[in-house]
Amino acid sequence: QSALTQPASVSGSPGQSITISCTGTSGDVGSYNLVSWYQHHPGKAPKLMIYEGSKRPSGVSNRFSGSKSDNTASLTISGLQAEDEADYYCCSYAGSSTYANYVFGTGTKVTVL
Amino acid sequence: EVQLVESGGGLVQPGRSLRLSCAASGFTFDDFAMHWVRQAPGQGLEWVAGISWNTGSVAYGDSVKGRFTISRDNAKNSLYLQMYSLRVEDTALYYCAKGARGAAAFDWFDPWGQGTQVTVSS
Numbered sequence: 001q002s003a004l005t006q007p008a009s010v011s012g013s014p015g016q017s018i019t020i021s022c023t024g025t026s027g028d029v030g031s032y033n034l035v036s037w038y039q040h041h042p043g044k045a046p047k048l049m050i051y052e053g054s055k056r057p058s059g060v061s062n063r064f065s066g067s068k069s070d071n072t073a074s075l076t077i078s079g080l081q082a083e084d085e086a087d088y089y090c091c092s093y094a095g096s097s098t099y100a101n102y103v104f105g106t107g108t109k110v111t112v113l
Numbered sequence: 114e115v116q117l118v119e120s121g122g123g124l125v126q127p128g129r130s131l132r133l134s135c136a137a138s139g140f141t142f143d144d145f146a147m148h149w150v151r152q153a154p155g156q157g158l159e160w161v162a163g164i165s166w167n168t169g170s171v172a173y174g175d176s177v178k179g180r181f182t183i184s185r186d187n188a189k190n191s192l193y194l195q196m197y198s199l200r201v202e203d204t205a206l207y208y209c210a211k212g213a214r215g216a217a218a219f220d221w222f223d224p225w226g227q228g229t230q231v232t233v234s235s
Contacts, residue, residue, distance in 0.1 A: 001175060003157065036221040038158070045208065046150075046158070048223035057223060089158050093219055100172035100218040102160035104150075 004029065004090055004105035011111040017078040020108045022090030023071060028103055030071040034093035037066060037075045040107075041086045049088075050075060077110070085112045115139040115224055117209045122229030125199055133229055135192040135209030143167070143187035146212030146220055149194050151205035152228075161207070162194065163217030172217060177203075199233045206230050 005023040012018040022035065029035060037050040048057050050066035053073060063078045073092070077084055090105035121133040135147070149161040162173045162183040171183050182195040192209055207229050210222035 032219070034219055034221070038222070040158075045225040045227050046222075047225075048221060051213065051221040051223070091158070091160070091221070096172060096218075098172055099170050100163050100216075100220070101174070102163075102220075104158040104160060107157040 001028075001094055001101065001103050004092060004103055006088075006090060006105040006108045008106070009109045009111065011113055012077075012080045013113045014080055014082065016080050017076060018080060018110065020075045020077075020088055020090075020110070022073040022075070022092075022105045024073075024092055024103070025071055028092040028094040029068065029073050031095065032093045033068065035066065035068060035073040036091045037064075037073075038089045038091065039084075039086050040089065046089070080112055082112050085110055115211060117211065117224065117226035119207065119209050119226045119229035122207065122231045124232045124234065126235050127199060127201055127233055129199055131196045131199060131231060133194040133196070133207055133209075133231070135194075135226060137190045137192065137209075137211070140211070142185075142190040144215060146214055146217035147183075147185060147192045148210045148212055148217065148220070148222055149183060149192075150208045150210055150222065150225070151203075151231075152208070153202070153205040156205075159205075163212065163220065164192070165217045166215040170217060196231070199231075201233050204231060204233045 038046040
């Protein structure tokens, strides 16, 4: 199972919007509405930001939104803030003949200029 | 507040075994699937294994299948990862994560623990 493809880095100025893409295949992203996104500050536990493609957990800012088109999922951060600087990973359910399987993206480092 | 605390990591020689534990609190442990996810140095996240609420179903990532065993003790609110035949490439920070469902399939991970470091080296 190959990792989902994300850009290595994305940057933006405070207040701007950025979008991170996550490209998979018809066997994972394209087949299931089960993409989740995680924010990871180095040295801390990863944090769920989006689940089921576009749903936000309680407590996550509405500046974060998710979407999907065919085999590509996207995370948009609007009104970029300094605290958004972190690594972001997408993850998709990938089905399996052995009950369950998940594949993560390659990760994107977001820099706030 | 949901808390997940991993332990059991350390330095181990290639070919040896190690058992990781994850102590859970703040939620009804036996209502939810649990997962292990790891991050090798300088690399991205990799799903390792998942287990359903009642231990009835387990699943593994391809890179650990046949070498790792996930289990849980609902009476002790604890999740485990028994790792056999460890390889240098298993060196990583291992995270315990709570699933959102009872089944480990069609799931996502929230929250995560702080992780426990496993280093495989001679």
